[in-house]
Amino acid sequence: MSSFIQTNLEKPRAWFPNELRQDFSWIHHLSREAIIEIEQALQHAKATQKSWLEMTANDFPLQRHAKQAINQAFAVTQTGYGMCLLKGFPVERWSVEDARLAHWGIGLNVGVARTQNRASQVMNDVRDEGGSYKVKNGRGYNTNAGLDFHVDSCDVVALLCLQTAKTGGTSKVTSSMAIVDEVKRLRPDLIPVMQQPFYYSYQGTNDATQPPFYKCPILGDDPDFFSLRANRKNVTAAQVDFPEVPRLTQKQIELLDLLDELLPDDKFCYSMELDRGDMQLLNNYVVIHSRTNFEDHEAPELKRHLLRLWLSIPQGQRLPSLWKEYFGNIEAGSVRGGVRGNQITEEFLAYERRQAANLGMKLMQKV
Numbered sequence: 001m002s003s004f005i006q007t008n009l010e011k012p013r014a015w016f017p018n019e020l021r022q023d024f025s026w027i028h029h030l031s032r033e034a035i036i037e038i039e040q041a042l043q044h045a046k047a048t049q050k051s052w053l054e055m056t057a058n059d060f061p062l063q064r065h066a067k068q069a070i071n072q073a074f075a076v077t078q079t080g081y082g083m084c085l086l087k088g089f090p091v092e093r094w095s096v097e098d099a100r101l102a103h104w105g106i107g108l109n110v111g112v113a114r115t116q117n118r119a120s121q122v123m124n125d126v127r128d129e130g131g132s133y134k135v136k137n138g139r140g141y142n143t144n145a146g147l148d149f150h151v152d153s154c155d156v157v158a159l160l161c162l163q164t165a166k167t168g169g170t171s172k173v174t175s176s177m178a179i180v181d182e183v184k185r186l187r188p189d190l191i192p193v194m195q196q197p198f199y200y201s202y203q204g205t206n207d208a209t210q211p212p213f214y215k216c217p218i219l220g221d222d223p224d225f226f227s228l229r230a231n232r233k234n235v236t237a238a239q240v241d242f243p244e245v246p247r248l249t250q251k252q253i254e255l256l257d258l259l260d261e262l263l264p265d266d267k268f269c270y271s272m273e274l275d276r277g278d279m280q281l282l283n284n285y286v287v288i289h290s291r292t293n294f295e296d297h298e299a300p301e302l303k304r305h306l307l308r309l310w311l312s313i314p315q316g317q318r319l320p321s322l323w324k325e326y327f328g329n330i331e332a333g334s335v336r337g338g339v340r341g342n343q344i345t346e347e348f349l350a351y352e353r354r355q356a357a358n359l360g361m362k363l364m365q366k367v
Contacts, residue, residue: 010079010080011078011079011225012078012079012080012081012082012177012226012283012285012286013080013081013177014175014177014178014181015080015081015175015177015178016175016178016267016268017266017267017268017269017270019081020081020270021270025076025080026076026080026081026083026084026085027084027085027087028069028072028073028076028084028085028086028087029086029087029088030066030069030086030087030088030089031065031069033065033066034065034066034068034069034088035066035088035089035090037062037063037064037065037066037067038062038066038089038102038106039090040063041060041061041062041063041066041102041105042060042094042098042101042102042105044059044060044061045059045060045101045102045105046098046101051347052101052104052122052123053122053345053347053348053350053351054347054351055104055105055108056108056354056355056358057108057109057358059105059108060102060104060105060106060108060109062106062109067109069086070086070106070109070110071109071110073086073279073281074110074111074156074281074313074315075315076281077156077281077282077283078283078315078316078317081175081287082175082282082283082285082286082287083173083280083281083282083283083287084280084281085272085274085278085279085280085281086278086279086281087275087277087278087279088277089102089160089277089278089279090277091160091161091162091276091277092276092277096162096305099160099162099307100123100307102160103123103158103160103279103307103309104122104123104309106158106279107158107309107311108355110311110313111155111156111311111312111313111314111355111359112311112312112313112335112352112355112356112359112361112363113309113310113311113351113355114153114154114310114311114312114337114338114339115310115338115339115340115341115344115348116153116205116308116310116338116339116341117205117339117341118137118204118205118339118341118342118343119341119342119343120340120341120342120343120344120345120348121341122309122348123307123308123309124141124307124308125141125142125305125306125307125308126141126142126159126305126306126307126308127141127142127303127304127305127306128142128143128144128294128296128303128304129142129143130142130143131143136204136237136240136241137201137203137204141308144165144168144169144293144294144295144296144304145293146168146290146291146292146293147290147291148231148232148233148290149172149174149230149232149259149263149264149288149289149290150230150231150233150234150288150289150290151176151228151229151230151231151284151285151287151288151289152282152284152310153284153310153326153327153337153338153339154284154310154311154312154337154338155283155284155285155311155312155313155315155316155317155336155337156281156282156283156284156311156313157280157281157282157284157308157309157310157311158279158280158281158308158309158311159274159279159280159281159306159307159308160278160279160306160307161274161275161276161277161278161279161280161305161306162276162305162306162307163276163301163302163303163304163305164273164274164275164276164304165294165295165296165297165303165304166294166295166296166297166302167294167295168292168293168294168295169274169291169292169293169294169304170271170272170273170291170292171271171272171273171274171280171289171291172264172269172270172271172272172289172290172291172292173269173270173272173282173287173288173289174263174264174268174269174270174287174288174289175268175286175287176226176228176230176285176286176287176288177226177228177286178268179228179259179262179263179268179288180194180219180226180228182262182268183255183258183259183262186258187254187255187258189251190251190254190255190258191219193249193251193252193254193255194217194218194219194255195217195218195219195220195221196217196252197215197216197217197322198215198216198217198218198235198248198252199213199214199215199235199238199239199242199245199246200213200214200215200216200231200234200235200237200238200326201213201234201235201237201238201241201242202214202234202339203234203237205339205340205341206339206340207340207341207342207344208342210340212241212242213238213242213245214325214326215325215326216229216322216323216325216326217229217320217322217323218230218255218259220285220319220320220322220323221320221321221322222318222319222320222321224318225285225317225318225319226285226286227285227286227317227319227320227323228285228286228288229284229285229323229326230259230288232256232259232260235248235256263288263290264290274306285317285319310337310338312334312335312336312337312361314333314359314360314361315333316332316333316334316336317332318330318331318332319336328364329362329363329364331362333360333361333362334361334362334363334364335352335355335356335361335362335363335364349365352365353365
């Protein structure tokens with residue numbers, strides 16, 4: 001069962017950038033003891049010679065200081081600002097493969113990884129691999145493009161920074177709750193529109209049993225738990241690629257235009273530079289994010305490189321009923337989200353079952 005630290009902090013709330021500049025409670029630093037324990041866990045994991053999907057948290061055993069630091073960081077994402085920046089991972093002395101294993105091992109201790117792309121990969125390298133963003137089935141993580149504001153398909157996205165860009169690549173985060181409050185103030189007539197279904201393209205990441213698009217309201221209607229899901233690029237793609245998808249109404253277009261105006265506004269948007277060894281954790285239901293475009297170094301080993309995990313976690317909130325089509329399970333503390341892709345294996349399904357059982361999470365497994 002999970003041994004997460006229970007906090008008495010408030011539920012996530014609306015925030016503004018100035019608060020983040022004055023209150024650093026969302027920035028955590030690994031202690032020397034925690035770093036030592038993480039590296040000990042890494043050496044233990046390497047010695048097992050197991051594949052990632054065969055491993056459990058026992059194969060990446062975090063001792064007291066490391067366990068407290070990791071658990072507290074993930075717990076903080078479910079409160080207050082809905083995010084945490086955990087600094088100090090010693091990536092400068094790790095190989096890329098060791099960094100991947102460490103990132104995976106930390107994930108084993110806190111949640112269930114979700115598959116992220118057409119190849120059903122459980123970890124993605126966020127780096128420029130020559131991909132194109134605003135094209136059919138384009139994804140942002142393998143380009144150097146600036147990204148539209150969006151959320152990822154999981155409770156918490158965990159980004160570990162291995163290398164920074166020569167210039168650019170600034171991370172941008174905005175409080176979804178503050179944006180909805182502003183929409184209520186400016187255009188209260190658009191709040192019901194936010195709770196209507198919008199159709200999104202899967203961008204080719206669906207499995208063969210799924211249609212290539214799904215519907216999901218932008219704003220949830222759960223009375224106790226705020227949740228927002230937005231990604232205009234994928235809404236536009238569904239309009240362009242699938243004539244059977246209902247056409248956007250004028251008010252839906254007005255809403256998307258207003259969100260495009262508000263989300264990057266400095267009044268709401270906080271910009272942060274991720275340093276080497278930073279792990280950024282974002283609660284995707286209350287924080288919406290993007291990044292600026294970037295220019296890389298010439299040397300391959302110096303090019304911008306982050307590792308991305310999508311995680312379901314035991315503290316995950318209840319989701320709105322109309323989000324079930326996309327997430328699969330909306331119960332609190334359930335395994336949900338991710339994109340199936342076309343290479344789900346028996347080994348991955350066994351991993352899901354084992355992790356869900358070990359963490360006490362609900363799993364409705366699709367074979």
